[in-house]
């Protein structure tokens with residue numbers, strides 16, 4: 427997909443952060459938008475920002491963890507727009523908790539949204555993407571490249587997104603299905619993700635959150651531009667931010683010894 431003009435783009439989790447910035451950037455490049463989120467207010471604000479850019483924009487309330495709802499959403503987008511050229515499975519949440527202390531419900535929550543949400547979106551839209559010779563983007567994380575303490579649930583979901591997406595890309599290539607596939611691994615991006623995190627009573631959660639807000643400098647607007655450049659170049663792996671590149675190199679160079687350098691650092 428060399429450019430986005432008059433393409434139909436589907437973005438989940440579009441009510442905030444990277445999803446909102448992707449929506450605005452895509453609208454600026456002439457793409458029509460099917461945007462969704464569980465956060466009605468955030469979604470309305472994103473639609474409000476995109477509408478003046480002269481493209482068709484619709485907002486849909488959607489919980490990506492709800493399989494039936496995601497399948498119905500794909501059918502609705504088909505009815506409303508007639509096609510889907512680009513699908514970005516972006517909606518995500520995070521959990522800060524040790525394996526010993528985390529609540530079962532919170533682990534299920536992060537897996538349901540971050541992993542199953544991606545699986546639902548992928549399967550629901552694959553037929554339309556195939557018909558349009560389109561492109562699929564699944565958002566993992568740099569924590570889909572390496573484990574980190576207090577992030578086991580998030581790690582599990584984001585590693586799973588990576589495995590699922592890399593396997594799918596190979597299947598599509600083998601079957602000559604004309605759909606591009608990218609897995610995105612952002613480093614730390616200045617969004618609301620930490621503010622919306624579940625933390626299972628983590629003692630220093632407030633400090634972690636404040637430090638995130640204070641020190642993270644990469645903007646979601648930058649992330650959106652990097653992601654779209656990766657899509658235009660049909661990159662299977664898209665890294666965003668110097669920290670993601672560093673972690674990628676570290677895991678390649680050190681193999682299983684990477685925690686000697688990374689343990690206890692950052693999120």
Ligand SMILES: NC(=O)c1ccc[n+]([C@@H]2O[C@H](COP(=O)([O-])OP(=O)(O)OC[C@H]3O[C@@H](n4cnc5c(N)ncnc54)[C@H](O)[C@@H]3O)[C@@H](O)[C@H]2O)c1
Nearest residue numbers: 439441442443444464489490517518567614615617618619
């Ligand atoms: N911000 C970072 O540092 C960072 C780093 C790596 C990966 N990511 C990934 O980027 C993606 C976007 O996150 P962000 O940083 O923009 O966070 P964000 O919190 O700003 O935005 C996430 C959006 O997803 C929505 N959402 C949450 N649960 C949902 C559900 N069940 N169904 C539909 N929508 C839901 C939220 O309402 C929110 O609007 C996520 O997949 C996240 O894991 C973020």
